[in-house]
Amino acid sequence: MQKLQLWERYKNRLYHHAELELSVDTSRMNFPDSYLDQMEPRLQKAFEEMAELEAGAIANPDEQRMVGHYWLRAPELAPTAELAEQIKAALASVKAFASSVHQGNIAAPDGHRFENLLVVGIGGSALGPQFVADSLGSAQDRMKVFFFDNTDPDGMDKVLAEIGSGLKRTLTVVISKSGGTKETRNGMLEARQAFEKAGLHFAAHAVAVTGSDSELDRTASQEGWLGTLPMWDWVGGRTSVTSAVGLLPAALQGIDVDRLLAGARICDQATRSRSTRDNPAALLALSWFHATAGKGERDMVLLPYKDRLLLFSRYLQQLIMESLGKELDRDGKKVLQGITVYGNKGSTDQHAYVQQLREGVPNFFVTFIEVLKDREGASMLVEPGATSGDYLSGFFQGTRSALYEKDRESVTITIREISPASIGALIALYERAVGLYASLINVNAYHQPGVEAGKKAAGTVLKLQGEILEMLRRQSERDFTCADMAMTLARPEEVETVFMILRHLAANPVHGVSATTEEKVWENRFRAAR
Ligand SMILES: O=P(O)(O)OC[C@H]1O[C@](O)(CO)[C@@H](O)[C@@H]1O
Numbered sequence: 444m445q446k447l448q449l450w451e452r453y454k455n456r457l458y459h460h461a462e463l464e465l466s467v468d469t470s471r472m473n474f475p476d477s478y479l480d481q482m483e484p485r486l487q488k489a490f491e492e493m494a495e496l497e498a499g500a501i502a503n504p505d506e507q508r509m510v511g512h513y514w515l516r517a518p519e520l521a522p523t524a525e526l527a528e529q530i531k532a533a534l535a536s537v538k539a540f541a542s543s544v545h546q547g548n549i550a551a552p553d554g555h556r557f558e559n560l561l562v563v564g565i566g567g568s569a570l571g572p573q574f575v576a577d578s579l580g581s582a583q584d585r586m587k588v589f590f591f592d593n594t595d596p597d598g599m600d601k602v603l604a605e606i607g608s609g610l611k612r613t614l615t616v617v618i619s620k621s622g623g624t625k626e627t628r629n630g631m632l633e634a635r636q637a638f639e640k641a642g643l644h645f646a647a648h649a650v651a652v653t654g655s656d657s658e659l660d661r662t663a664s665q666e667g668w669l670g671t672l673p674m675w676d677w678v679g680g681r682t683s684v685t686s687a688v689g690l691l692p693a694a695l696q697g698i699d700v701d702r703l704l705a706g707a708r709i710c711d712q713a714t715r716s717r718s719t720r721d722n723p724a725a726l727l728a729l730s731w732f733h734a735t736a737g738k739g740e741r742d743m744v745l746l747p748y749k750d751r752l753l754l755f756s757r758y759l760q761q762l763i764m765e766s767l768g769k770e771l772d773r774d775g776k777k778v779l780q781g782i783t784v785y786g787n788k789g790s791t792d793q794h795a796y797v798q799q800l801r802e803g804v805p806n807f808f809v810t811f812i813e814v815l816k817d818r819e820g821a822s823m824l825v826e827p828g829a830t831s832g833d834y835l836s837g838f839f840q841g842t843r844s845a846l847y848e849k850d851r852e853s854v855t856i857t858i859r860e861i862s863p864a865s866i867g868a869l870i871a872l873y874e875r876a877v878g879l880y881a882s883l884i885n886v887n888a889y890h891q892p893g894v895e896a897g898k899k900a901a902g903t904v905l906k907l908q909g910e911i912l913e914m915l916r917r918q919s920e921r922d923f924t925c926a927d928m929a930m931t932l933a934r935p936e937e938v939e940t941v942f943m944i945l946r947h948l949a950a951n952p953v954h955g956v957s958a959t960t961e962e963k964v965w966e967n968r969f970r971a972a973r
Contacts, residue, residue: 458723460713463706463868464859467723471843471853472808474733479719482729482883489728489882490717496878497715498522503679503889504773510889511675512682512874516708516867526677533673534700537687540650540670541694544614545585549669552647557614559606560586562692563630564618565593566761567680568652571689571870572618574758575703576696578751578866585697586614591630599633610641614695615649618688620674622657625901631659652687679889681762682874685867699863706867714875724875728883730854731876734808735782737884739767744800745786747812748839751861755812756786759873766877766888773885780886786810790838797842801849809846809853812869813839816860907937908944912954915971922959922970945969 444452453470460466496502499522502510514521518530543549547556562572569592576588587609589602606613615634619627635645651663651671663671672687683689685707690700714724735741743763745756768781787795789811800807817832825831843853856872858865881888910932915923918931925942929935942965949958955972 458721458726460709460723463709463713463865465710465723465865465868465872466855466857467726468855468857469726469730471847471855472730472733473850473852474729478733479729482732483719485883486719486725486729486879487717489725489879492882493715493875493878503887505887505890505892506676508889509677510679510682511677512679512685513711515678515685516704516711516871529673529675533687534690534704536670536672537690537694537700540672540691544695545697551612551614552644553611555612557612557648558586559609559613560588560692560695561591561602561606561613561615561634562588562618563591563615563627563634564688565624565626565630566765567683568618568620568624568627568688570681570754570758570761571684572692574754575684575689575693575698575866577754578861579693579698579703579863580696583697586695588692588696589613591634592626594626594629596633599630603637610637611643613648614669615645616652616692616695617649617659617663618652618674618692619657619659620654620678620680620683620688622651622653622659622661625898628658631662650691652691681765684758684870702863703867706862706864707871708867709864710868710871711875714872724872725879727854727872727876728880730808731782731880732883734852738778739781739783740806742783742785742807744807744809745784745812746789746792746809746839746842747786747814748789748835749812749814749861750788752812752814753788755869756784760784762873763877765891765894767881767884767886768893769886770893771886773887778884778886780884789842790835793838793842800851801845805849805851807851809843809851811839811843811853811855813855813857814859814861815857904940904944907932907934907940908948911941911944912948912956912971915956915969919971922968924966924968928969 449470453468456468456470458467496510497513497520499509501507511521514526515530518527521527521530540549544557551557562569564572569590573590573592580588589606591599591602617627617631638645638648646666646668649663649668651659651668652674653659653671654674654676660671672691674683674686674688678686685704693703694700714722716722719725731743745759747755763782763784770777770779772778772780800809817830822830822832825834843855846853878888911928914928914931923931925938925945928945929938929941934941945956948954948956949969956969957972959968961967
């Protein structure tokens with residue numbers, strides 16, 4: 444298509460929201476103009492399902508749950524007055540807690556204000572808080588934020604080393620909707636040990652965000668933590684960033700959570716429109732449907748031209764892939780659905796994988812995110828008439844054109860600046876796009892049955908490890924190959940798992956297991972240290 448024709452298509456298709464200062468440009472998606480009309484019946488059905496969801500329908504039938512993240516920024520829309528009150532009360536508690544911490548009314552045991560914040564969580568209980576912290580943080584933050592988002596001991600040691608002697612003025616927020624996630628439980632225990640080693644009483648440094656009567660809730664109340672903020676079963680982990688999960692860390696960091704919620708609320712209003720052309724989330728969902736044939740046939744590459752949006756692709760990876768990646772559709776038919784999401788940031792990726800995007804396997808579409816405002820304050824000229832930010836803009840435009848010339852399609856989202864409101868709007872935009880797209884492809888976006896399989900299998904491995912350790916200790920006079928051990932435990936079919944467990948045990952001193960080094964690694968002999 445010629446440049447001037449594309450310009451006409453740009454003007455015809457551009458969605459712009461004046462108050463949010465947010466645009467969605469689908470002109471570089473090669474669907475015909477008739478596509479929207481053709482998809483209209485399916486879209487209207489998706490809008491209807493979304494309206495039912497917002498009205499409190501059981502939108503997650505597998506778990507018999509309502510799906511209410513939209514109420515978090517408009518409590519008056521919650522289906523009962525009681526829920527509305529709970530949402531308002533939780534927000535008030537978040538703000539009151541953060542303000543008490545900032546004013547020193549809730550202080551470190553040494554009487555000083557808390558200066559650091561250690562957030563412990565995983566998945567939806569970490570990715571949203573991390574994205575918000577990274578996109579909106581600054582040198583002026585009220586608290587310096589750190590994360591434990593895994594059960595990797597070395598990763599936690601690295602964070603603790605960074606905090607160093609600052610631990611005595613560190614507040615720990617442990618976040619888990621279920622309150623039973625092992626990675627988070629381990630992170631909490633490791634944090635507690637670090638505090639105790641430093642002669643500090645963990646409970647005086649800890650606050651929880653969790654579901655009522657969860658394991659974490661009970662621990663926090665039995666140990667007398669500083670407080671507990673609620674999570675509800677009608678908020679999914681991956682859509683929990685506008686609940687206390689995201690708001691408490693953000694408020695403690697000093698981010699204006701009211702503006703974040705306001706941005707999300709305004710975007711929610713826009714994305715409730717049943718006029719497809721006026722609904723930016725519907726335009727995104729339709730673009731995904733077009734690009735992937737509604738079957739995940741192409742990957743979604745996110746290219747935000749702004750360092751502060753680096754973690755957006757990680758955040759969206761969970762939101763999109765955990766929501767859409769489903770074996771069965773809502774009628775129980777095998778569909779193997781999903782959209783693969785990856786990305787980092789422009790212009791950096793220009794020097795990494797954009798080569799393949801332009802010339803290699805054409806199995807993707809791009810979402811560019813453009814931010815008009817370069818920085819606070821003035822910019823130097825890096826050469827006559829051009830700033831670093833002009834270059835960033837030039838590289839964005841250049842890559843968009845270079846890809847389109849080669850029939851690589853893209854959507855571009857433009858925001859004026861990075862602010863709490865625009866981050867809230869981006870979050871809400873994608874939450875709604877995922878919900879609408881899930882309706883279009885008839886999958887339940889609000890459960891995650893596949894994740895349970897890995898969790899169960901990990902439990903089996905840990906149980907087998909217990910049996911192996913017991914056997915090594917009981918027969919400490921002898922050594923075992925993995926095959927010996929599997930036979931001795933009467934689990935010959937588990938020999939590979941036994942080998943992997945033994946190899947890991949011997950690599951770490953805590954269990955007191957040693958290994959010989961044989962020519963073939965699977966013939967190594969293991970024994971308990973005497
Ligand atoms: O908040 P929780 O219950 O600890 O769960 C953490 C994450 O684990 C999952 O349930 C599965 O990975 C995610 O959906 C969720 O965000």
